[in-house]
């Protein structure tokens with residue numbers, strides 16, 4: 308397994324709509340290795356999620372260290388979730404706003420409004436069907452990563468840039484504990 312180079316904002320791959328995968332693509336050893344490498348890369352850079360376009364592969368895949376039903380972070384020894392060809396549907400009209408960051412926009416944070424509850428359908432890495440409803444933190448991660456597959460970055464979703472902050476200033480002025 309390998310740690311991959313992460314594309315940073317300005318690289319055109321981050322603005323392309325990514326290609327859906329066929330069942331045969333998932334059986335390819337190269338696709339499975341890409342998924343393993345994406346997990347390694349996400350862990351190396353302490354990300355909560357990573358989408359294939361962020362490692363220069365314009366494919367509709369992302370990995371996320373989340374549990375669908377809880378705000379709790381995934382235990383360190385647990386396998387991250389893999390989403391292939393995800394489709395998101397908002398449930399209800401309630402929005403919530405919270406902080407986001409992105410490995411492709413290093414050391415910045417901003418508040419992003421998103422639907423609070425979503426239904427997601429996708430395939431897992433072996434082609435099995437995933438379908439669940441999620442809210443708050445895991446729903447936010449899923450929406451952020453699915454946006455990457457459509458060439459959308461969290462900055463595009465901000466209502467205004469008044470909260471856009473460098474990480475040091477975010478920790479100094481916007482978090483109570485400063486240890487986020």
Ligand SMILES: [Zn+2]
Nearest residue numbers: 408409410411
């Ligand atoms: Zn991102």
